[in-house]
Amino acid sequence: xxxxxxxxxxxxxxxxxxxxxxxxxxxxxxxxxxxxxxxxxxxxxxxxxxxxxxxxxxxxxxxxxxxxxxxxxxxxxxxxxxxxxxxxxxxxxxxxxxxxxxxxxxxxxxxxxxxxxxxxxxxxxxxxxxxxxxxxxxxxxxxxxxxxxxxxxxxxxxxxxxxxxxxxxxxxxxxxxxxxxxxxxxxxxxxxxxxxxxxxxxxxxxxxxxxxxxxxxxxxxxxxxxxxxxxxxxxxxxxxxxxxxxxxxxxxxxxxxxxxxxxxxxxxxxxxxxxxxxxxxxxxxxxxxxxxxxxxxxxxxxxxxxxxxxxxxxxxxxxxxxxxxxxxxxxxxxxxxxxxxxxxx
Ligand SMILES: Nc1ncnc2c1ncn2[C@@H]1O[C@H](COP(=O)(O)OP(=O)(O)OP(=O)(O)O)[C@@H](O)[C@H]1O
Ligand SMILES: [Mg+2]
Numbered sequence: 001x002x003x004x005x006x007x008x009x010x011x012x013x014x015x016x017x018x019x020x021x022x023x024x025x026x027x028x029x030x031x032x033x034x035x036x037x038x039x040x041x042x043x044x045x046x047x048x049x050x051x052x053x054x055x056x057x058x059x060x061x062x063x064x065x066x067x068x069x070x071x072x073x074x075x076x077x078x079x080x081x082x083x084x085x086x087x088x089x090x091x092x093x094x095x096x097x098x099x100x101x102x103x104x105x106x107x108x109x110x111x112x113x114x115x116x117x118x119x120x121x122x123x124x125x126x127x128x129x130x131x132x133x134x135x136x137x138x139x140x141x142x143x144x145x146x147x148x149x150x151x152x153x154x155x156x157x158x159x160x161x162x163x164x165x166x167x168x169x170x171x172x173x174x175x176x177x178x179x180x181x182x183x184x185x186x187x188x189x190x191x192x193x194x195x196x197x198x199x200x201x202x203x204x205x206x207x208x209x210x211x212x213x214x215x216x217x218x219x220x221x222x223x224x225x226x227x228x229x230x231x232x233x234x235x236x237x238x239x240x241x242x243x244x245x246x247x248x249x250x251x252x253x254x255x256x257x258x259x260x261x262x263x264x265x266x267x268x269x270x271x272x273x274x275x276x277x278x279x280x281x282x283x284x285x286x287x288x289x290x291x292x293x294x295x296x297x298x299x300x301x302x303x304x305x306x307x308x309x310x311x312x313x314x315x316x317x318x319x320x321x322x323x324x325x326x327x328x329x330x331x332x333x334x335x336x337x338x339x340x341x342x343x344x345x
Pocket of ligand 1: 003006007015038039041042045046
C-alpha cells in the first residue's frame with residue numbers, strides 16, 4: 001500500500017525511487033555510502049527496500065532512539081538488536097566472539113570489563129562474508145561515546161574489504177560531523193564516500209503518487225484537491241502519505257490536515273532546539289517571516305531581544321539550523337516547518 005505510514009520494505013509499496021535504489025545497490029562493495037535527505041523524504045524506506053533486495057546479508061542498526069550522551073551500554077544494546085535482526089543469516093559468523101553470545105533468536109553482548117565485546121573484532125568477523133552494515137539516523141551516534149564506533153568503522157574501512165557501511169541521516173550536517181570527513185582529528189578524515197541523495201518528488205510525481213495511493217483505496221479524488229495538497233506538502237513523501245491517510249479517513253478539510261501536520265512539526269522543532277529555545281525560535285521566526293539576509297535576521301533578533309547580538313552567536317545558531325537540515329541559505333527545506341516556525345513563541 002502506497003499510503004502505509006510505516007517505512008516501506010517492499011518495492012511495490014514504494015513510489016518510484018528506482019534510480020536511488022539502483023545507485024545504492026550498485027555501490028555495495030564500496031566501504032562507505034551515505035544516504036541523505038530531509039526528514040520524511042523516504043530514507044528508511046529506500047534503505048529497507050534496497051537491503052531486502054540484496055543477495056548478501058545485512059545488519060540494520062537503528063540509532064534513532066539513541067538519547068544524547070548515550071552510554072556504552074545503550075550503544076551495545078543497539079548493536080545487539082541489529083545483530084539479532086539478521087541472526088539467521090549471520091549466526092555462523094558470530095560464534096566464538098569474545099563478549100557475544102547467541103541465545104536462541106537473540107544476541108547478547110557484554111559491554112563491561114575484560115569480557116567486553118570489541119567492535120573491531122566484531123567487524124573483522126562479519127568481514128568473513130560480503131555484508132552490509134546499515135546505520136539509520138547515524139548522526140545520533142555523535143557524542144562523547146562515538147569514538148569507539150568511529151575507530152572501528154575506520155578500521156573496517158581500511159581492512160575489512162567485505163563490509164560496506166550505509167549510513168543515513170536527516171540532519172545532514174550532523175551526519176558529516178559524525179563521520180568527520182572534514183575533521184583532521186577524526187579517524188575517518190579524508191575518506192572517500194558515495195552519497196545517494198533523496199530529493200523531493202516533482203509536482204507531477206507527487207500528484208501521481210497521491211492519485212495512485214487513493215486508487216488503491218478505491219477513492220477518486222479531484223485533481224484540484226491533489227494540486228492543493230502538492231502546494232502544501234511540496235513533494236515530501238512523508239507529508240503526502242500523511243495527507244493521503246487523513247483525507248482517506250474522511251477529513252475533507254485540507255487546511256485542517258495541514259494544521260495537524262504543522263503541529264507535529266512544531267513539536268519536532270521544539271525538541272530539536274531545546275538547547276536554546278528562545279534564540280533558535282527568534283531566528284526561525286525571522287526566516288519564516290521572510291528575512292533573507294544575515295543583517296535582516298540580526299536586526300530582527302536585536303529588535304526582539306532589545307540587546308545587541310554578537311556575530312558569533314548568530315552564526316552558530318544559523319550553522320546549527322543548517323546542520324539539522326531545517327534551513328539552507330535562509331530558506332526552509334520543508335514548508336510545513338516554515339509554517340510551524342511562525343507559531344514559535
Ligand atoms: N517513495 C515513497 N513511496 C511511498 N511512501 C513513501 C515514499 N517515501 C516515503 N514514504 C512514506 O513517507 C513516510 C516517511 O518515510 P521514511 O520513514 O522512509 O522517511 P525518512 O526519510 O526515513 O524519514 P525520517 O527522517 O523521519 O526518518 C513513511 O510513511 C513512508 O511510508
Ligand atoms: Mg527514517
